[in-house]
């Protein structure tokens with residue numbers, strides 16, 4: 001699809017409505033952001049829905065992203081007074097800090113309740129974010145068992161679900177929501193590369209050409225996996241080389257579709273190294 005990508009599947013409209021309905025019930029929101037695409041994984045619609053609700057940015061998949069770029073993002077969030085935690089739900093990085101930080105942010109409210117004689121209660125939190133960012137995986141890792149379905153594709157969670165993490169924390173899992181349109185086609189590429197939207201929503205060829213240009217510019221060494229040392233060759237030559245060395249051939253040229261799949265799988269399974277697709281302008 002060229003130019004603006006305009007779409008909004010019905011199930012997302014419903015998921016968004018349900019978030020709007022439940023927002024009153026929660027003390028604080030965890031907005032999940034993919035460490036590899038901290039700009040593209042923000043849904044501006046959430047800003048309107050949340051209004052003045054307290055929020056922690058939970059940066060997920062930290063261990064899949066470039067550590068040097070993670071550092072830059074941490075600095076960015078700190079400088080902009082955006083409470084954040086860089087976590088990895090698979091490697092259990094910083095997960096125990098979530099309820100500590102939530103309590104700290106809600107200290108005044110909880111103290112007021114205590115003074116009124118109310119009993120201590122779990123903090124109610126809603127986990128929101130774009131599809132595939134790791135909402136359900138985070139919840140499972142916090143509970144220590146599989147209570148929510150997860151998979152590496154968008155749209156796995158279909159309905160909201162309350163989950164008690166411990167006496168201090170209740171979490172509401174929600175289905176992923178994306179904005180109704182992406183102004184910038186690079187956002188579409190970033191979302192498709194990381195699996196937040198299905199690959200067939202963007203033009204795969206354009207996405208792979210964008211990605212190869214990006215790698216040449218920012219991560220030239222990653223192409224050594226394909227024995228490409230001279231980054232001045234064209235993307236078409238790169239595809240031909242990869243086709244040849246991986247036996248992905250169709251008549252006299254590379255079987256492009258299968259080469260695209262190979263590159264995508266290599267990126268998603270970290271075989272090209274730890275790659276961040278977006279960095280902050282500091």
Ligand SMILES: Nc1nc2c(ncn2[C@@H]2O[C@H](COP(=O)(O)OP(=O)(O)OP(=O)(O)O)[C@@H](O)[C@H]2O)c(=O)[nH]1
Pocket residue numbers: 060061062063064087088089090091129130131132133134135136137138149150151152153154155156157158174175176177
């Ligand atoms: N390495 C790593 N993988 C993660 C992390 N969080 C999630 N994943 C993987 O990302 C994929 C998507 O995770 P889910 O938890 O299903 O994502 P979701 O946000 O609930 O997705 P929807 O329900 O579709 O909105 C799964 O393959 C997870 O294993 C993380 O912190 N690190």
Ligand SMILES: [Mg+2]
Pocket residue numbers: 135136137149150156157174175176
């Ligand atoms: Mg889910």
